[in-house]
Amino acid sequence: MTDALEFFHEKKPWSRYKDGILDYYLEPYLAKVAKLRRPILIVDCFAGPGQFDDGEPGSPLIISKRLRSVQERGAQVLGFYIEKDPVLYERLDQNTRDLNIPMRVRQGDFRQYINEISELAHDCTVFIYLDPIKPSDLLFADMECIYCQLDRGRSVEALINFMSTGFWRAVCGLADRILVDNTLQHKHPLVCDWDAIAGGTYWQETVFSGQMSDPDRIELLAQGYAERLRQWFKWVIRYPVRDNYDDKFPKYHLTFGSRHSDAIELMNRAMVNARRTFVRACFIDGFLFPNQPAKEIIDPHEAERAVVRTSQTLGKAKWKDLRVRATIENPCTYTDSEFNSAIKRAIQKGDLVSDSSGRRIDENAWIWPPKRE
Ligand SMILES: C[S@@+](CC[C@H](N)C(=O)[O-])C[C@H]1O[C@@H](n2cnc3c(N)ncnc32)[C@H](O)[C@@H]1O
Structure with missing residues (x-):
């Protein structure tokens, strides 16, 4: 059985968190972009068969359900699903046949369809989902010509499964071929291949030096990948998906890029929800006394301290900008509405200064840190 066929035998718990984030995000995202009155395109480049052998829906079915519900409210939508494996493609074709939304289901390497997607992207709001099964399946620049449409004012967002731990394991496994006397051979063809996957050379130092x-190296790899994505997307956030809470290594980092701060706040909400669901399952549900680690306790005072810290580095800024920046600096931790409450309290207590009273949310109010004595 191939890795891909095996993968779809049953949905693994960590895949549920990944799918949960996708599903949770799509509902408010689609409601929001439907207002732009442009066609909405969702591309799933690594689609799989649409359904796992245990009956659980895969990403194309999750996406289609959300597309159908916004289509019923009048939006023009298109699902674009690509699967390379011929057996899985047949199943995908069957599983998507009666879904009653416009869709294109394609067999082969997703790179074959980039021109077709790029053409469609001219007139559409685009969401791209990239969920490879191994790190080498996706080169960093594969979707470049679609991301570049951002320069022409198009709305493109990408949710990428960056297989950080798989990447690290794979390159460590090459050490005896790419290190000579402990020195990395920068021009070695294998090193160049992994540069192309990572989108740069930052991984070399992260993996082999210092x-x-x-686990810190893996976190730094994910950070490097996210930073590279910022050449296209103004805002990038990521969430480490784990099997068990105490696992040293995440399965991967789900990484999201957008030009719009609203999209980042929606995705942060989806990631906060996934994190809290995970913590509930590990430490709260079925326990007489909740026993989650201190950093998982939702602490309104900590949210206040976070916005004050952010304000100190940001200086005078609009309410919304402060909230978005606090989100980027504390990703997957507090929702936008929790940050709003924290900002209100901080203003009322004098920990932040504002031209608003802090009694209600005013996204356009100016906020700044008090002068230090
Ligand atoms: C991790 S699975 C995707 C799971 C799917 N997103 C879901 O949640 O149901 C990756 C899939 O991508 C397929 N695949 C791998 N390389 C591909 C490529 N270059 N183009 C299209 N599909 C590919 C694999 O056969 C596999 O079915």
Whole structure:
């Protein structure tokens, strides 16, 4: 059985968190972009068969359900699903046949369809989902010509499964071929291949130099990948998906890029929800006394401290900008409405200064940190 066929035998718990984030995000995202009155295109480049052998829906079915519901409210939509494996493609074709939304289901390498997607992207609001099964399946620049449409004012967003741990394991496994006397051979063809996957050379130092724990190296790899994505997307956030809370290594980092701060706040909400669901399942549901780690306790005072800290580095800024920046600096931790409450309280207590009273949310109010004595 191939890796891909095996993968769809049953949905693994960590895949539920990944799908949960996708599903949770799509509902408010679609409601919002439907207002633009442009066709909405969702592309799933690594679609799989649409349904797992245990009956659980895969990403194309999750996407189609959300597209159908916004289509019923009058939006023009298109689902574009690509699967390379011929057996899985047949199943995908069957599983999507009666879904009653406009869609294109294609067999082959997603790179074959980039021109077709790019043409469609001219007139559409586009969401791209990239969920490879191994890190080498996706080169960093594969979708470049679609992301570049951002320069022409198009709305393009991408949710990418960056297989950080898989990346790290794979390149560590090459050490005896790419390191000579402990020196990395920068021009070695294998090194060049992994540069193309990572979108740069930052991984070389992260993996092979310095004194650092392996989990820190993996976190730094994910950070490097996110930073590279910022050449196209103004805002990028990521969420480490784990199997068990105490696992040293995440399965991967789900990484999202958008030009719109509203989209980042929606995705943050989806990631906060996934994190809290995970923590509930590990430490709260079925326990007489909740026993989650201190950093998982939702603490309104900590949210206040976070917005004050952000304000100190940001200086005078609009309410909304402060909230978005606090989100980027504390991703997957508090929702936008929790940050709003924190800002209100901080203004009322004098920990932040504003031209608003802080009694109600005013996204256009100016906020700044008090002068230090
Ligand atoms: C991790 S699975 C996707 C799971 C799917 N997103 C879901 O949640 O149901 C990756 C899939 O991508 C397919 N695949 C791998 N390389 C591909 C490529 N270059 N183009 C299209 N599909 C590819 C694999 O056969 C596999 O079915």
